[in-house]
Amino acid sequence: MDVLALCILLILLCFQWTVAPAAAEISWTYTGLVGQSEWSQYFPDCGGTSQSPVDVVTTQTKYDPSLTPLTPLGYDQHGYQPFTLFNNGHTAVIMLPEWMGLSGLPWFFTAVQMHLHWGSGGPSHGGSEHTTNGLSADAELHVVHYNSELYPNMSTAMTQRNGLAVLGILIVTGEETNVAFNNILHYLSRVRHADQRVSIPAFDVQSLLPEDLGRYYRYNGSLTTPPCYQSVIWTLFHERVRISKAQLLKMETILYSSKAAEADRMLLQDNYRETQPLNHRVIFTSFTAESGKELSSGLSLSGRFVCFSSAGEVTAIVIGVMCGCVGLAVIVRFVVKTIRFFTLLRRETVAVNSSTSSWDVLPSTRPAPMPRMDEPHKKQEVDLSMTSEGEKKEEPSLPPQTEP
Ligand SMILES: *[C@@H]1O[C@H](CO)[C@@H](O)[C@H](O)[C@H]1NC(C)=O
Ligand SMILES: *[C@@H]1O[C@H](CO)[C@@H](O)[C@H](O)[C@H]1NC(C)=O
Numbered sequence: 031m032d033v034l035a036l037c038i039l040l041i042l043l044c045f046q047w048t049v050a051p052a053a054a055e056i057s058w059t060y061t062g063l064v065g066q067s068e069w070s071q072y073f074p075d076c077g078g079t080s081q082s083p084v085d086v087v088t089t090q091t092k093y094d095p096s097l098t099p100l101t102p103l104g105y106d107q108h109g110y111q112p113f114t115l116f117n118n119g120h121t122a123v124i125m126l127p128e129w130m131g132l133s134g135l136p137w138f139f140t141a142v143q144m145h146l147h148w149g150s151g152g153p154s155h156g157g158s159e160h161t162t163n164g165l166s167a168d169a170e171l172h173v174v175h176y177n178s179e180l181y182p183n184m185s186t187a188m189t190q191r192n193g194l195a196v197l198g199i200l201i202v203t204g205e206e207t208n209v210a211f212n213n214i215l216h217y218l219s220r221v222r223h224a225d226q227r228v229s230i231p232a233f234d235v236q237s238l239l240p241e242d243l244g245r246y247y248r249y250n251g252s253l254t255t256p257p258c259y260q261s262v263i264w265t266l267f268h269e270r271v272r273i274s275k276a277q278l279l280k281m282e283t284i285l286y287s288s289k290a291a292e293a294d295r296m297l298l299q300d301n302y303r304e305t306q307p308l309n310h311r312v313i314f315t316s317f318t319a320e321s322g323k324e325l326s327s328g329l330s331l332s333g334r335f336v337c338f339s340s341a342g343e344v345t346a347i348v349i350g351v352m353c354g355c356v357g358l359a360v361i362v363r364f365v366v367k368t369i370r371f372f373t374l375l376r377r378e379t380v381a382v383n384s385s386t387s388s389w390d391v392l393p394s395t396r397p398a399p400m401p402r403m404d405e406p407h408k409k410q411e412v413d414l415s416m417t418s419e420g421e422k423k424e425e426p427s428l429p430p431q432t433e434p
Contacts (some may be wrong), residue, residue, distance in 0.1 A: 057119075058256045059287070066303055069256050076258035081306035082251030083159035083198075086266065086313055091247060097316035099244040100134040100197070100265060105141075105236035112229035115217050119224035119287045120255060121145040121301055124214060130235065132175050132195055135263060139175035139195040142184050144235070146171055146214075147254075148281050150299035153203035157282070159254050159302045160198055160266050167200035167270060168278055170302070171238060172254075188253065193261035199239060204272035210237035211273050215280050223290035224298075240269035245317040254303045268317065 056072045058064045070077030107129070114125040123145045130141035148169040149157025158167035175195045176187035187193035213233040220228040245268040252260040273281075285298040 056256075060301055060303070069258065073256040073258055075252065075260060076256060078252065078258065078260050079307075079309045080250055080252060080260045080311060081258060082254050082262060082264060083161070083303060083305050084249065084251065084308050084311075084313070085161045085164055085305040086247050088163055088319075091313045091315045093318050094248070094314040094316065097246070097248055097314060098134055099316070100132060100246070102236055102239065102243070103131040103133055104129045105239075106234045108232035108234060111232060113232050114227055115214070115221055115230045116227040117221040117224050117285055117298070119289075119298070121147065121298070122214070122218060122221065122285060124230075126173075126235065127232075131178075132197075135195055137177045137179040137192065140178040141235075142174045142176055144171060144173040144238075146281065147302040148278070148299070149302065150282055150297075152279060152282070153275055157278075157300070157302055158200050159305075160200065161305055162200075167202050169201035169273075169281060171197075171199040171201060171271075173197040173199075173235070173239075188259050188261055190261055192263060193259075194253075195263045195265065197239070198264060198266040200267070200270040201278075202270045202272055203275050203278050206272065206274060207277060208271065208273040210234070211277055213237075215277055218280065218284045222284060223286050223288065225289055238271070240267050240271050242269040243267065245269065245315075247313050247315055249311055249313045251311075252306075268315075 056064055058069060058072070060066055064072065066076075104127075109127065109129075111127065113127075116123045116125070123143050125143050126141040128140055132139040132141070146169060147157065147159050149155050149166075153168055155168075156166040158170040160170065161167075173196065175197075176184045177190075177193050177195070178187075181187035181190060181193055210233070213231070217228060217230045220226070247264075247266040247268065249264050250260075251262050251264045252258045253262060282299060283297065286295050287298040287301075288294060288296040
């Protein structure tokens, strides 16, 4: 017992001594000595099973009709107090006033800050953290909120389940300048070095968001930087926002991850994390494939239409054939009674011939039904019922009314 206790004590001491202080002070990066593949050695949560970002495979998402549009509160009432812009060596952060918040989630969330992730190669060379169907956007904006109904402040909330709500906005490159983003980009030159901060004029944060706040992806994930706490309710908007190529290049090339005093200047680039395994998680959508504009959803829609129309056609044919059968049976019965007075032998010959030939001809008079596997099968069934019901038939003078 004493030996066991001693061992446990030693292990605990070693753990305390090696890991805990290191994690508090470790300076992590995206590539290099403490690059993203090493994060989990120093920040255990980074090796968890519910990490962010993720690749959104749109065919594997699940529609959740309870996901109503999110409502940013106070985003456009920025007031006159300036915002603080800060280069933390990993990204450019803008602190947000506490009256900004988010409703539309099970709890009220209070805004804390927003920041950006970007690449280094200009348009179409990656930079976003989340990807859709394996494709990156050029950059990504994150607006971070904490659960102020359950927790007293950001630092407590970020370690707790459902503690944070982050809005993810994918940014792509277009022709036009996005004037809203200039509210940030214009001032990056004042925080080029890590640890620099500056006051900037307050502005309408909502103007950075896409117009359509109703269509989004939702999943449970984590901070995308150490310590990677798995406390984030993620909302990734379906609509992307556009900035100009010049704006993207400015974002990608103006900041340093090194401090002003450091001799070696290091450009702050490619500050995005690789997508993480989804594991057991499901990504929910607030919208159905039919309302999407992607090629894939368009295809699945038309595929469904084909199925529907073929099912409807088959039903119409079956009903038409049944009506035809009843009509034919009545006529045949009448004809049989008339003919019975003449010759028995001749009647039987006619019956055999017409029962094969008439129904073989009928399908070709129908306006080109699509080749379909189960149609001949249905005809055979009809043939059988015909021959058993009315022993004979003459010319089927009433073709079935089958046109849908
Ligand atoms: C956050 O709240 C906790 C619990 O009330 C408190 O201990 C901690 O000091 C607070 N942190 C900050 C940064 O205010
Ligand atoms: C996130 O996890 C909670 C359990 O903590 C669960 O109730 C909720 O449905 C999950 N949300 C999503 C989008 O998976």
